[in-house]
Amino acid sequence: MKRPIFLAVMLLCMMPRSFAIEPVWAINVSAGFDFVGATQRNFDFIRAFRSNETISGARDKTIGTYHLSIMPECYLTDKFSLSTGLRVTSAGSHFNSDYSFFYFKAKEEGLNTYYFRINSIQQENVYVGVPLEFRFTLRGDGRPSPYFRCGTTFNFRCTTKSTINYTKRYHDPTASIDSKDIPTADNFTLPVYCAAGCQFGHHNSFSVEITFPYLVLAGSMSGMHFSDGLGGGLRMTYQFLKTKSEN
Amino acid sequence: MKKTLILCMAACLFAACEDNLERSIWISDPDDFNLPKYTEWGYNTFGAKMDGSYFLSCWRENPCSMEWHANDSTLEFTMNGCQTLNDYMVFDGYITKKDYMSLTIIFPCDSVIDNYKKLYLLDGKTIDLTDTTVKVLVTLESHNYWTEPITDIRSGELCFKRIQNLYVDGKFEESIVSGTFDIRYVKDGEKTRMSDGRFDIGINQSFFW
Numbered sequence: 001m002k003r004p005i006f007l008a009v010m011l012l013c014m015m016p017r018s019f020a021i022e023p024v025w026a027i028n029v030s031a032g033f034d035f036v037g038a039t040q041r042n043f044d045f046i047r048a049f050r051s052n053e054t055i056s057g058a059r060d061k062t063i064g065t066y067h068l069s070i071m072p073e074c075y076l077t078d079k080f081s082l083s084t085g086l087r088v089t090s091a092g093s094h095f096n097s098d099y100s101f102f103y104f105k106a107k108e109e110g111l112n113t114y115y116f117r118i119n120s121i122q123q124e125n126v127y128v129g130v131p132l133e134f135r136f137t138l139r140g141d142g143r144p145s146p147y148f149r150c151g152t153t154f155n156f157r158c159t160t161k162s163t164i165n166y167t168k169r170y171h172d173p174t175a176s177i178d179s180k181d182i183p184t185a186d187n188f189t190l191p192v193y194c195a196a197g198c199q200f201g202h203h204n205s206f207s208v209e210i211t212f213p214y215l216v217l218a219g220s221m222s223g224m225h226f227s228d229g230l231g232g233g234l235r236m237t238y239q240f241l242k243t244k245s246e247n
Numbered sequence: 248m249k250k251t252l253i254l255c256m257a258a259c260l261f262a263a264c265e266d267n268l269e270r271s272i273w274i275s276d277p278d279d280f281n282l283p284k285y286t287e288w289g290y291n292t293f294g295a296k297m298d299g300s301y302f303l304s305c306w307r308e309n310p311c312s313m314e315w316h317a318n319d320s321t322l323e324f325t326m327n328g329c330q331t332l333n334d335y336m337v338f339d340g341y342i343t344k345k346d347y348m349s350l351t352i353i354f355p356c357d358s359v360i361d362n363y364k365k366l367y368l369l370d371g372k373t374i375d376l377t378d379t380t381v382k383v384l385v386t387l388e389s390h391n392y393w394t395e396p397i398t399d400i401r402s403g404e405l406c407f408k409r410i411q412n413l414y415v416d417g418k419f420e421e422s423i424v425s426g427t428f429d430i431r432y433v434k435d436g437e438k439t440r441m442s443d444g445r446f447d448i449g450i451n452q453s454f455f456w
Contacts, residue, residue, distance in 0.1 A: 047272075047288055048272045048274060048288070048290070050272065051272050051273035051274065052273060052275055065357060102416070103268075108411075109368045111410065111411060111412050112411070112412045112414060113411040113413050113414070114414045114415075114417075115413065115414070115415045115416075115420075116415070116416055117415065117416055165417075186283070196433070199355075238361060
């Protein structure tokens with residue numbers, strides 16, 4: 001009976017010192033861009049581009065996003081950390097056809113139907129989100145250290161701006177489409193991503209990472225597209241105000 | 248000479264990049280992929296089932312035309328297409344084995360429709376093809392392109408479900424004529440039936456005489 005207790009106490013004493021360290025905090029400010037594969041949606045107000053291409057012609061497109069974040073990071077061990085915070089993301093998309101323009105059905109009034117020739121529709125959706133990320137750093141001793149990150153962001157849409165580019169050659173400036181008629185992106189999106197990067201410095205540090213894969217699990221960041229493809233990106237982070245470990 | 252050739256090629260390339268309203272856009276009917284879906288966009292398609300084959304627009308630009316006969320106040324509506332042959336296949340309206348065929352329906356009008364901008368007067372109109380004032384003509388490649396009147400029509404109707412005056416960028420461009428048709432007739436002792444017929448065409452100045 002005494003021997004198992006003695007062994008358990010020995011094992012506890014042999015546990016890695018790192019689990020006994022008080023959590024270390026830091027503040028991260030980061031900026032980056034990501035792109036995600038997308039498919040143009042079908043709309044009943046856009047004339048088909050070609051035979052049997054559903055309606056609007058599904059084409060390989062991308063949605064480009066830029067983001068800026070401020071994120072406190074908590075080092076649970078000297079290698080493993082958790083961060084969250086606030087992120088502002090701007091997602092831009094571009095809708096067009098294979099031809100120089102496409103026909104947009106603006107309205108129907110009795111026997112009259114009105115089309116406009118449109119070059120493209122550009123849309124920018126701005127989201128405010130709460131990221132949640134886990135990071136594993138290979139070295140925590142201040143030398144340049146590779147790391148791996150995975151995470152998600154709970155994005156909530158704030159604003160949408162749609163710009164309609166009319167075909168200048170034909171456009172009658174006295175008539176136009178109300179941009180409110182252009183569908184907006186989903187109010188909530190949930191991108192998930194993994195990343196690999198390298199951190200330079202210890203208490204104040206700088207890191208660069210490549211994000212891949214990047215995919216949107218819920219919602220779409222464009223009213224004109226489905227965010228249904230894979231993507232990736234690049235992020236740079238400056239870390240400061242790192243508290244020192246007490247051990 | 249070289250410059251002229253380059254400019255011509257550039258013009259042709261640019262023209263090819265324009266989305267022309269006269270193009271035929273085939274959207275297959277989900278219930279029968281050999282037929283175009285009934286649409287009201289002016290996609291320049293038509294189709295009908297025909298006793299084991301199909302009468303289709305087969306990729307033509309503006310497969311239909313209209314002509315006003317002032318002498319007897321009749322309007323002539325012609326669908327130019329093809330009839331599928333045995334072992335045919337249909338790919339987005341393109342048919343691998345076919346014979347030329349056209350169907351012409353001439354019917355009286357209460358109002359004068361002497362240009363394409365007045366086609367809205369047909370909106371919602373149904374023409375009874377068994378009416379003695381209505382003439383139906385068929386032209387077949389297999390009959391040496393001879394246009395033959397159909398005299399023994401058992402039943403049939405041509406329905407103009409919707410006519411739209413189409414304005415593009417504020418300018419009147421064409422009339423979109425959409426509807427359905429079916430006909431049962433006997434010719435040379437042979438019974439023929441066209442059913443589930445539908446058309447969706449844009450008629451502008453070039454295709455209204």
